[in-house]
Structure formats: structure tokens, C-alpha cells
Amino acid sequence: MIPAAFEYHAPTSVAEAVSLLDRHGEGAKILAGGHSLLPLMKLRLAQPEVLIDLARIGDLAYIRRNGGGLSIGAMTTYTEIESSSDVQSAAPALGEAAGMVADRQVRNMGTIGGCLAHADPAGDLPAIILALGAQILTSSTGPHRTIPIDDFFVDLFTTALEHNEIINEIQIPALPAGTGTAYAKFGNKASHYAIVGVAAVVTASGGTCQSVRIGITGAGPKAVRATAAESALTGAGLDDASIKAAAQHAGEGIDFNEDVHASAEYRAHLTKLYTERVLLQAAARAG
Ligand SMILES: Cc1cc2nc3c(=O)[nH]c(=O)nc-3n(C[C@H](O)[C@H](O)[C@H](O)COP(=O)(O)OP(=O)(O)OC[C@H]3O[C@@H](n4cnc5c(N)ncnc54)[C@H](O)[C@@H]3O)c2cc1C
The missing domain is CATH 3.30.43.10 (Uridine Diphospho-n-acetylenolpyruvylglucosamine Reductase, domain 2)
Incomplete structure (x- = not known):
């Protein structure tokens, strides 16, 4: 058409x-x-x-170290994120998630700013950007804004952006020592969109979970944090049983999508399963 x-x-x-x-x-x-x-x-x-x-605005596509964190320009493509050594060292699961989007052609064109502004409920990056606790920097003819990612996704295809506002940068904070990150998804076999995708950022000390953030995409109308699972794991040991028990809380509060790809019941099952998987992987990486 x-x-x-x-x-x-x-x-x-x-x-x-x-x-x-x-x-x-x-x-x-x-x-x-x-x-x-x-x-x-x-x-x-x-x-x-x-x-x-935005393609001819040269200074919107970059990845820079910002203290121990990252500043990523809105027009940075998935391919640039996936192949960045700075991303691999500061937030490895962000690079992994970018590498799981669609195919090479989509990854060469699609941008982090476009993905977040579009707020597709099945998009990959919203989960890991939530788990990383990023901030979204915007410009308009009015005041510039810094929007915490926890306030950014409002509903299906709806964000906190005003109609006259553009994203110009995504800031990822430095992760404390002893932090591991992971992202995994059950993807649609044709498009690779996430039927359910889960990201975890775990900070460990002496085998105990000091802090954890979990982002879930694909399951409901918008990407969300699994706060009940985070609370269940914080302060607990990072052993298999504690992680499995915490993951059982992952779907709490989600109004699960139901469509040709998966029933609500199956998405609820996948949410717990993938939460357990990424928590185990992030905990192992946290050491
Ligand atoms: C075949 C196919 C398979 C795909 N599979 C996946 C997948 O597996 N996982 C996945 O996550 N995505 C997938 N996508 C979507 C892809 O990732 C898109 O590229 C992405 O969602 C949007 O990024 P974009 O740069 O192309 O944005 P655009 O399409 O150009 O824009 C999307 C929306 O965001 C707005 N926008 C863009 N940039 C900004 C900005 N800086 N500030 C404010 N608003 C802005 C636009 O106005 C528009 O409303 C797929 C797409 C295709 C075609």
C-alpha cells in the first residue's frame, strides 16, 4: 500500500x-x-x-561513557548498540537485547529513541531500559525534561512524551560492582517481537541480593517492572530456590495480553519462567 x-x-x-x-x-x-x-x-x-x-541531525547518534554509565543518542541504531564495546562493558544485556531485535535490516535502521517513543508492547528494549533504571532526556521549544524510565511508559503505544517533544538522549546509570544483567525472550518466530521478554539487573554481595530491577515486555499493554518479584528477592540469598520463589510473583499486577500468538494464561506462565531464567543468569554474572 x-x-x-x-x-x-x-x-x-x-x-x-x-x-x-x-x-x-x-x-x-x-x-x-x-x-x-x-x-x-x-x-x-x-x-x-x-x-x-531526524536522519540529518548528526549529533543524535552516539554512545558515550558517562562516568561509569552510558549516554546514548536517540538516533543510535540497534546495530550500533549491539556492537558497542562500551555497552558490552557497562550494560551487557542492553547489547544482547538489541541483538535479538528482528533481523539485520531492521537492526541497521531501527533506533533506540524510536523504539522507546513508539512504546510497542512487544518491543525488546523497554524491558532492559526499565531494568537498568535509565533516564530519558527530551527537548521541545519549552523546558528540556529528564523523565525517569519508571514514569515513561503510560499505556499501549503511549508514553509520557508531549506531542511537541522529542527524545534526544537515554542515560544509563553506572552499575555498582557485583552487578549482573540479563535479557531473554520468547519471541515470535517470524517478526521476533517479544511474546514475553524479561530483563534483570541484580546486584549481589556475599551471595545475597542487595538490589534487583526486573523489566517485563510483551506480557501486557505496556512494559512494566515486576516490583513484587523484586521485593521478594531483595535481601534473600541468590540460590535457585529463592530465585524460583521470587519469580512466581513476576506477573502480579499485569493485565496479560491475549492474541493469536499466545493466551493470557500462557503469557503468565512465560513471564514466571523467563523471570527465573534471567534472574539465574544475572545472579551468575554478578558473581
Ligand atoms: C519486520 C519487523 C520486525 C520487527 N521486530 C522487532 C523485534 O523483534 N523487536 C523490537 O523491539 N522491535 C521490532 N521491530 C520494530 C523496530 O524495532 C522499530 O525500528 C522500532 O520499534 C522503532 O524504531 P524506529 O527508529 O524505526 O522508529 P520510527 O518507526 O521512525 O518511529 C516510531 C515512532 O516513534 C516516534 N519517534 C521516533 N524517534 C523519536 C524521537 N527521537 N523522539 C520522539 N519520538 C520519536 C515516531 O514519531 C513514531 O511515532 C520490527 C520491525 C519490523 C519492520
């Missing part, structure tokens, strides 16, 4: 992009990698009057 007609702009700075967004109001959409927006436009499920393409 051919998209409906639209006006196209290719700004060369963030200031120009946000001023265009402001000028064209709710009829305007940001274009990043285009791998979610363009299929929607071709199906006429989205019909923006104006597209503002």
Missing part, C-alpha cells in the same frame, strides 16, 4: 526539529528509522500530515 500524502522536512538541528514540531502541531510526526511508523503509514493506520525526519 502507498501512504497518504504528507509534507516532508529534514531539519539539521534539534532546535529546528522541535520548532517544526511546534509549528505543525498534532498533525506532525517524527521519523527516525521508520521501521514502525512507515508500515503503519502504508497500512493507513497512521496518516501524519507532516514528517520531520
Whole structure:
């Protein structure tokens, strides 16, 4: 199918992009990698009057060390994240999750900013970005904002972004010594989207869990933290039995999706299973 007609702009700075967004109001959409927006436009499920393409803004694609953490520009692609040695040393499971997205063509085009702004309930990165406790830096013609990731995902395809606001950077905090990270998913065999995907970031000391964050995607309408499972494991030993017991709480509070790919009951089962797996892996990596 051919998209409906639209006006196209290719700004060369963030200031120009946000001023265009402001000028064209709710009829305007940001274009990043285009791998979610363009299929929607071709199906006429989205019909923006104006597209503002970020591709020519040179300073939005980067991965920088920020203390012990990371600053990642919104236009950084999955491939760049997957192959970054800085990501591999500061937050290895982020690189692993990026490497599990779709296929090479999608990973070469899709961006971290586009993935988070789109808030697809089956997207991979929301789970690990939640588990890492990231912050989302945004620009608009108004004040710049820093949005904690815990407040970012609001509902199905809905985030805390205002219509005239763009993501320009994702900040990942430094992880304490003794921290392990992991991401695993049960993916759709054709698209690889997560039917259920779970990420864990575990900090251990002397075999005990000092802190843990767990992010879940695919299971419900939006990516969420498994706070009940986190509470159950914090302060407990990182042995198989404690991890299995904590993982049983992973689905609490989730209104499970039910579709052609999996029933709600199966998603609830996968959520516990994959939570156990990533907790075991993250704990082993935490040493
Ligand atoms: C065949 C196929 C398979 C896929 N499989 C997977 C998969 O396994 N896992 C997965 O996670 N994803 C998958 N995807 C989706 C892919 O990851 C998308 O690239 C991603 O979700 C969106 O990123 P994008 O850069 O392409 O954004 P775009 O499509 O350009 O934009 C998506 C939305 O975000 C907005 N936006 C983009 N950038 C910004 C910004 N900086 N600030 C504010 N708003 C912004 C746009 O206005 C639009 O509403 C798949 C896509 C395809 C086509």
C-alpha cells in the first residue's frame, strides 16, 4: 500500500526539529528509522500530515561513557548498540537485547529513541531500559525534561512524551560492582517481537541480593517492572530456590495480553519462567 500524502522536512538541528514540531502541531510526526511508523503509514493506520525526519541531525547518534554509565543518542541504531564495546562493558544485556531485535535490516535502521517513543508492547528494549533504571532526556521549544524510565511508559503505544517533544538522549546509570544483567525472550518466530521478554539487573554481595530491577515486555499493554518479584528477592540469598520463589510473583499486577500468538494464561506462565531464567543468569554474572 502507498501512504497518504504528507509534507516532508529534514531539519539539521534539534532546535529546528522541535520548532517544526511546534509549528505543525498534532498533525506532525517524527521519523527516525521508520521501521514502525512507515508500515503503519502504508497500512493507513497512521496518516501524519507532516514528517520531520531526524536522519540529518548528526549529533543524535552516539554512545558515550558517562562516568561509569552510558549516554546514548536517540538516533543510535540497534546495530550500533549491539556492537558497542562500551555497552558490552557497562550494560551487557542492553547489547544482547538489541541483538535479538528482528533481523539485520531492521537492526541497521531501527533506533533506540524510536523504539522507546513508539512504546510497542512487544518491543525488546523497554524491558532492559526499565531494568537498568535509565533516564530519558527530551527537548521541545519549552523546558528540556529528564523523565525517569519508571514514569515513561503510560499505556499501549503511549508514553509520557508531549506531542511537541522529542527524545534526544537515554542515560544509563553506572552499575555498582557485583552487578549482573540479563535479557531473554520468547519471541515470535517470524517478526521476533517479544511474546514475553524479561530483563534483570541484580546486584549481589556475599551471595545475597542487595538490589534487583526486573523489566517485563510483551506480557501486557505496556512494559512494566515486576516490583513484587523484586521485593521478594531483595535481601534473600541468590540460590535457585529463592530465585524460583521470587519469580512466581513476576506477573502480579499485569493485565496479560491475549492474541493469536499466545493466551493470557500462557503469557503468565512465560513471564514466571523467563523471570527465573534471567534472574539465574544475572545472579551468575554478578558473581
Ligand atoms: C519486520 C519487523 C520486525 C520487527 N521486530 C522487532 C523485534 O523483534 N523487536 C523490537 O523491539 N522491535 C521490532 N521491530 C520494530 C523496530 O524495532 C522499530 O525500528 C522500532 O520499534 C522503532 O524504531 P524506529 O527508529 O524505526 O522508529 P520510527 O518507526 O521512525 O518511529 C516510531 C515512532 O516513534 C516516534 N519517534 C521516533 N524517534 C523519536 C524521537 N527521537 N523522539 C520522539 N519520538 C520519536 C515516531 O514519531 C513514531 O511515532 C520490527 C520491525 C519490523 C519492520
